[in-house]
Amino acid sequence: MRLLLDLARGMLTRRLRQTLVSVTGIALGVAFFIATAAIMRGFQTYFVTQIIDVSPHITIKDETRRPFAQAAELAFPDGAVLVHGIKPRDRVRGIREPVRKVAILEAMEGVAAAPVLQGQALLRYGSRDVSAVLTGLEPERHRRVSNIEKDMISGRLEDLRRAANGIILGEALAWRLGVGMGDTLSAVAPSGTVLSMKVVGLFRTGLQGVDQGHAFALLKVAQVLADRPNVVNQILVRLADVTQAEPLARQIEARFGDRTESWEEQSANILTVFVIQNAIMFSVTGAILLVAAFGIYNVISTVVIEKTRDIAILKSLGFTEGDIQLLFLVQGIVAGLLGALVGCLLGALMIEGLALIRFGTDTPSGQGQFLLDRDFRVYLMASLFALVAAAVASVMPARRASRLDPVQVVRGAA
Amino acid sequence: MTPLLEVRNVTRRLPEGAVLVRDVSLALRAGEFMAVTGPSGSGKSSLLYLLGLLDRPSSGEVLLEGQDTARLPASDLAALRLAKLGFVFQFHFLLPEFTALDNVLIPIRRLGRLHGGAARDRAMGLLEAFGLADAHQKLPEQLSGGMRQRCAIARALANDPALILADEPTGNLDSANAAAVFDIFERLVREEGRAVVVVTHDPVLAQRATRQLRLVDGVIVEDTGRG
Numbered sequence: 001m002r003l004l005l006d007l008a009r010g011m012l013t014r015r016l017r018q019t020l021v022s023v024t025g026i027a028l029g030v031a032f033f034i035a036t037a038a039i040m041r042g043f044q045t046y047f048v049t050q051i052i053d054v055s056p057h058i059t060i061k062d063e064t065r066r067p068f069a070q071a072a073e074l075a076f077p078d079g080a081v082l083v084h085g086i087k088p089r090d091r092v093r094g095i096r097e098p099v100r101k102v103a104i105l106e107a108m109e110g111v112a113a114a115p116v117l118q119g120q121a122l123l124r125y126g127s128r129d130v131s132a133v134l135t136g137l138e139p140e141r142h143r144r145v146s147n148i149e150k151d152m153i154s155g156r157l158e159d160l161r162r163a164a165n166g167i168i169l170g171e172a173l174a175w176r177l178g179v180g181m182g183d184t185l186s187a188v189a190p191s192g193t194v195l196s197m198k199v200v201g202l203f204r205t206g207l208q209g210v211d212q213g214h215a216f217a218l219l220k221v222a223q224v225l226a227d228r229p230n231v232v233n234q235i236l237v238r239l240a241d242v243t244q245a246e247p248l249a250r251q252i253e254a255r256f257g258d259r260t261e262s263w264e265e266q267s268a269n270i271l272t273v274f275v276i277q278n279a280i281m282f283s284v285t286g287a288i289l290l291v292a293a294f295g296i297y298n299v300i301s302t303v304v305i306e307k308t309r310d311i312a313i314l315k316s317l318g319f320t321e322g323d324i325q326l327l328f329l330v331q332g333i334v335a336g337l338l339g340a341l342v343g344c345l346l347g348a349l350m351i352e353g354l355a356l357i358r359f360g361t362d363t364p365s366g367q368g369q370f371l372l373d374r375d376f377r378v379y380l381m382a383s384l385f386a387l388v389a390a391a392v393a394s395v396m397p398a399r400r401a402s403r404l405d406p407v408q409v410v411r412g413a414a
Numbered sequence: 415m416t417p418l419l420e421v422r423n424v425t426r427r428l429p430e431g432a433v434l435v436r437d438v439s440l441a442l443r444a445g446e447f448m449a450v451t452g453p454s455g456s457g458k459s460s461l462l463y464l465l466g467l468l469d470r471p472s473s474g475e476v477l478l479e480g481q482d483t484a485r486l487p488a489s490d491l492a493a494l495r496l497a498k499l500g501f502v503f504q505f506h507f508l509l510p511e512f513t514a515l516d517n518v519l520i521p522i523r524r525l526g527r528l529h530g531g532a533a534r535d536r537a538m539g540l541l542e543a544f545g546l547a548d549a550h551q552k553l554p555e556q557l558s559g560g561m562r563q564r565c566a567i568a569r570a571l572a573n574d575p576a577l578i579l580a581d582e583p584t585g586n587l588d589s590a591n592a593a594a595v596f597d598i599f600e601r602l603v604r605e606e607g608r609a610v611v612v613v614t615h616d617p618v619l620a621q622r623a624t625r626q627l628r629l630v631d632g633v634i635v636e637d638t639g640r641g
Binding site for chain 2: 010320
């Protein structure tokens, strides 16, 4: 094997410039792969953690996925009965038996649950009206399912209990209304009830939709405002293990019958965008590596043609077809390995370079720079990809070399 | 005693139908120095490649030390070439990226019987014997034509083969160097008891061999060693 490596080195250095070009090709492919993966994954990871952080992992809603079964359908389950376009019966909306369901959820391991009543409210301050989503919550329970406490910039969640009708607003929402801490505004519910509420806290999550349009009050207060006493329309669930959200959501839905959405389902549109983003990234960097692989194919092919005599003499000396094939395969793999190595270094440099870039404007996340993911597995994956590409590219010329008939060559040279 | 190499009724036909070697039989013993002569295209080289297990006969048998090689897989033939045969061609075929010493070391390292210092000593010994001791660190392009061919012979002898096969080894050499190469062959036969087969055009040099084989159109027309 040492001998084959020595021979491979001799042949590659002979075509030094060409070898360097193809090694550079591989290195660039690997480096771009690493750098783009760092940007994409950094951003995506940030986004996903933000979603996981801000929104509940599982939301149980006061809806069902399918309309309630009609009497005719129940009576003839196998019959050719089709009922659609039914006007919903007037019934009290909300999750049935919320206390029992919360208790069942809380009994599970690694699960925290909190009931809320979420509804629209018109917030009025002076002549200014802003419509907002008002969430009624129980601070003690809510703290365990949401990280909103962390995002409070003034006041605390418990302060809701201090004032008679306390309300916590998103920073941007407060700014739009023109209210500050301690100011009193009017909240008007679709039912027509009006409450005057005192601002006891402000929060900033970094997600604009939330900061501009969300407000929190006590559950009881929200129920009074909406004129829906004792009604809860969502149960928010937070898990110790986020990856369990989807299976657990299905389990809960099967058990309770209420529509239950995991965070993946709620953010499906964004996650789909990520999938497409990744596909684009992989195909672009894959194309670079593919081109680089052709470079390697080219070098090895040239070496094979140029080294016809050497191959013939090696075979006449007693090298087997396998030896010859390995000899050229090794050259491809060495080129791939060098490319991967240089590419990893270059990629790391590119990441550090990207880390220095400042955008000058505040991005919504308040970062003003690239969010970079420095995961060693990306390096590993890129290197592996480069190696495989290089090996595959050199297989064909290597086989051609191994099949060379020394008699033909020796005759031609004589 | 089993002959070192024996061919029985060997015919080599090209796929297109042309016959290179027709129904040749001969036996070669250790210590024989055989020159193969004949006009161009008479099948001298083809016969040499058959003897050297580089090519397979279309029919007939080639026995190396009594072992029939016809049915052996290519890798076994390669192993036999590596351990028992040495080739010298008209062109030296030294690997241009490697020094004279490294070129001689290639077959030794491939066989793997000698390692490190022992392998190096063996290679150096061969180079010394052919007056190349001072040139062992030189690349083939830095050597003269005669030195290159001597280096190629040293490489052919690297694994101590019983049989040396040379195809026009003096074709690219001046008469002094050509004579030197034949001196070496004579020494290998007389002092070391090896067998040497040389294909050559040169009738004067051919006379220095102990046995003459003359081919015409792939058929043996004269063999001084027969009987």
